[in-house]
Amino acid sequence: xxxxxxxxxxxxxxxxxxxxxxRKLSISPPAVLQWRHVPAGxxxxxxxxxxxxxxxxxxxxxxxxPNEAAE
Numbered sequence: 914x915x916x917x918x919x920x921x922x923x924x925x926x927x928x929x930x931x932x933x934x935x936r937k938l939s940i941s942p943p944a945v946l947q948w949r950h951v952p953a954g955x956x957x958x959x960x961x962x963x964x965x966x967x968x969x970x971x972x973x974x975x976x977x978x979p980n981e982a983a984e
Contacts, residue, residue: 918950919969927963937962 925945928934935942938958951959951970960967968978 918971918973919965921948921950924951924959924963924965924970927965928959934959934962 925931925934928937931945932942935945938945938955953971953974956967956970956974959965959970966978967975
């Protein structure tokens with residue numbers, strides 16, 4: 914079963930806000946608000962900032978979490 918990516922609202926809450934995430938990534942808030950999902954090139958930084966696993970941010974790229982893959 915393919916896991917859906919984590920909703921961006923959840924990402925923004927984990928970062929403090931969309932503006933805070935943008936600041937931490939050194940990009941503009943409007944750029945972050947245009948995302949449909951976390952861009953591949955930003956996944957690792959967003960994972961570090963939010964604590965949300967890359968497997969949950971972009972399962973289409975990183976696959977399921979190792980625990981889920983073993984099931």
